[in-house]
Amino acid sequence: MGDELIAAKATEGNLLARLAKIEDRLTQLEKNQRQPLTPPTYAATNVTTDRAFNADTVAVAELADIVGTMISDLRAQGRFL
Numbered sequence: 189m190g191d192e193l194i195a196a197k198a199t200e201g202n203l204l205a206r207l208a209k210i211e212d213r214l215t216q217l218e219k220n221q222r223q224p225l226t227p228p229t230y231a232a233t234n235v236t237t238d239r240a241f242n243a244d245t246v247a248v249a250e251l252a253d254i255v256g257t258m259i260s261d262l263r264a265q266g267r268f269l
Contacts, residue, residue, distance in 0.1 A: 230268075232256035 235256030262268030 230259055232259060235260065 232252075232255070236253045237257050237260075238250060238253040239257055241250050241254060259268060
């Protein structure tokens with residue numbers, strides 16, 4: 189009976205140690221969840237307002253103007269940071 193009691197106490201000690209580790213990990217996860225994510229901020233310079241392009245002859249600079257215009261329009265609507 190003594191050996192069984194020793195084994196039970198050892199098992200109980202192991203379980204308590206594992207429980208303590210789990211509680212520590214959960215505490216760390218809670219702290220991580222409370223930290224707000226910083227949304228990315230996009231900035232475009234030298235944008236000329238452009239809302240149309242010819243798909244056959246478009247240049248990269250023109251597409252960049254369109255993307256800049258889209259970002260500006262979405263920000264004005266409050267849908268983009």
